[in-house]
Amino acid sequence: VNRPHILMSPPDHFEVFYAINPWMDVKIAVDKQLAKRQWQELREALSEQADISVVDSAPGLPDLVFTANAAFVVGRKAVIARFKNAERQPEEPHYERWFRENGFEVVLLPRDTSFEGAGDALIYDDRLILAGYRQRTDVLAHQRLSQEFGLPTLSLELPHPHFYHIDVCLCPLPRGHLLYYPGAFDEYGLRVIHANVPEEKRLEVSIVEARQFACNAVSVGNTVFANQISARLREALRRRGFQTVSLNLSEFIKAGGSAKCLTLRLN
Ligand code: ARG
Numbered sequence: 001v002n003r004p005h006i007l008m009s010p011p012d013h014f015e016v017f018y019a020i021n022p023w024m025d026v027k028i029a030v031d032k033q034l035a036k037r038q039w040q041e042l043r044e045a046l047s048e049q050a051d052i053s054v055v056d057s058a059p060g061l062p063d064l065v066f067t068a069n070a071a072f073v074v075g076r077k078a079v080i081a082r083f084k085n086a087e088r089q090p091e092e093p094h095y096e097r098w099f100r101e102n103g104f105e106v107v108l109l110p111r112d113t114s115f116e117g118a119g120d121a122l123i124y125d126d127r128l129i130l131a132g133y134r135q136r137t138d139v140l141a142h143q144r145l146s147q148e149f150g151l152p153t154l155s156l157e158l159p160h161p162h163f164y165h166i167d168v169c170l171c172p173l174p175r176g177h178l179l180y181y182p183g184a185f186d187e188y189g190l191r192v193i194h195a196n197v198p199e200e201k202r203l204e205v206s207i208v209e210a211r212q213f214a215c216n217a218v219s220v221g222n223t224v225f226a227n228q229i230s231a232r233l234r235e236a237l238r239r240r241g242f243q244t245v246s247l248n249l250s251e252f253i254k255a256g257g258s259a260k261c262l263t264l265r266l267n
Pocket of ligand 1: 063066068069088118119120165167168255256257258260261
């Protein structure tokens with residue numbers, strides 16, 4: 001059987017020297033040593049159940065650690081990111097090179113179609129792509145994903161600046177479960193979610209949990225890895241057959257990212 005395969009990038013050059021989302025504040029210092037330890041702990045925890053590949057970090061590109069944004073990958077095909085913000089655009093060739101060198105079929109979107117990879121596109125229940133738009137990703141990119149992968153894409157608008165990528169407010173889990181923060185969507189988005197995800201499979205998180213990045217979770221088999229998982233959420237997940245690994249990713253939250261943002265599932 002295929003062991004899960006995850007792409008990460010070490011935080012050697014991680015810091016916050018620009019602000020492109022409301023979590024980021026250039027006046028709040030990142031503890032770089034602590035960031036390295038937190039990243040290493042995440043890597044080690046995931047390594048028990050998954051193979052980890054690494055794309056090199058690069059000076060001047062602090063957000064390269066957030067490999068979730070590198071691309072959207074299904075099978076051997078990778079649609080490479082087109083970052084909305086100029087600060088992150090120089091990351092694109094790094095990711096593109098990694099995918100080419102590792103034998104993936106690379107798809108490049110037009111320069112003016114912004115798309116932030118698996119930060120804004122997630123596979124739900126092996127049959128649907130749930131994709132976010134407006135803040136970072138253009139809805140045009142969603143159409144392209146449907147064409148490339150032959151799956152319907154449900155486009156969900158992200159109206160709230162703190163929830164700027166869909167992976168900070170929604171997380172598909174195995175067996176059709178869905179973890180999400182309802183407050184991050186508009187009424188129409190919620191209707192779309194409700195129409196496609198059976199009630200007993202929906203797991204809602206509170207605003208407090210959402211702000212601790214509960215939805216920015218990585219699932220490997222039946223284990224869910226996330227920042228500071230609350231006792232309530234741990235119990236709710238346990239009842240649905242999931243174990244949890246709670247981590248401290250405080251330094252990455254200063255950049256608006258957590259466990260899921262630091263990983264990209266490759267299979
Ligand atoms: N500072 C990064 C940005 O604003 C954080 C990216 C987090 N990644 C994610 N998949 N949500 O782009």
